[in-house]
Amino acid sequence: MSTPPVVPQPRNCTVCDGGLPIARIICSLCGASNGRYVAVLESPVTGLPESAQCFVSDLCRITQLDGIPKLEGKWVLESSQFNVCATPSEVFPLANKILSTACRIMSLYFGLSYRPIVKFIQCLDTGGQPCGNEVRISFTLKTTSRDAMENLTKPINGRPRATAIFEAAHKDAKIRYALDLYQDIEDRWPNVYDIIEFLGGPKGIKNSGFGTEKETTTVKQTANHYRHLGSQKQFPLPSKPPSLPQAAYFAKKALSRWIESRL
Numbered sequence: 001m002s003t004p005p006v007v008p009q010p011r012n013c014t015v016c017d018g019g020l021p022i023a024r025i026i027c028s029l030c031g032a033s034n035g036r037y038v039a040v041l042e043s044p045v046t047g048l049p050e051s052a053q054c055f056v057s058d059l060c061r062i063t064q065l066d067g068i069p070k071l072e073g074k075w076v077l078e079s080s081q082f083n084v085c086a087t088p089s090e091v092f093p094l095a096n097k098i099l100s101t102a103c104r105i106m107s108l109y110f111g112l113s114y115r116p117i118v119k120f121i122q123c124l125d126t127g128g129q130p131c132g133n134e135v136r137i138s139f140t141l142k143t144t145s146r147d148a149m150e151n152l153t154k155p156i157n158g159r160p161r162a163t164a165i166f167e168a169a170h171k172d173a174k175i176r177y178a179l180d181l182y183q184d185i186e187d188r189w190p191n192v193y194d195i196i197e198f199l200g201g202p203k204g205i206k207n208s209g210f211g212t213e214k215e216t217t218t219v220k221q222t223a224n225h226y227r228h229l230g231s232q233k234q235f236p237l238p239s240k241p242p243s244l245p246q247a248a249y250f251a252k253k254a255l256s257r258w259i260e261s262r263l
């Protein structure tokens, strides 16, 4: 038995009857919400049913969808914060942020050793049925992971780079130390800060050609602000601070280039 594909249908706003572009739930004419977004989750092991018992408010609800053919049994994250988003791509970073907070709370009590991820964002119409396109992880991230696989498997002396790094780490304590700087399963501001310090700060990174001094300074100042959140003293953000994924990407890229320079 196969489920018929969900074909996005053009819809009209339930309030002003204006045409709604596909995959939008906020009417651009009258601003009314015409449904809701859900972030469809995936976890490598169990944990979602437990999370669903823990997060039950409008701000953060983890629940299993019921009665929606295409999405039957899927675990989703819902949040009233999604309601202001006009497009699913705006929901993505919000959903990641909310999920990250939920995971931190879980791990504080549970020692969570895995992390559920947002698979895609689905928009549901006012009747609860899927509408518009599901939006998968953003294009940049996809590109990054394809690049990452290419980078990891690129042959160095007849072995994939990942193997070369592993073997080099076995012999070189500095590489082992560098890898320890990024052992967390998720991006964290203190890691970003430590990596920049390890690589010699903005000047060292500039001299090694791993990044510009200006960008490094901005990333470092932002990381310093967030790693001091528990402090009463103020560490101001720079103007135009990067997001955590952007900063982590910058730090990881510089660190991997440093490691590669030692192979």
Ligand SMILES: [Zn+2]
Binding pocket: 013, 014, 015, 016, 017, 018, 027, 028, 029, 030, 031, 032
């Ligand atoms: Zn409208």
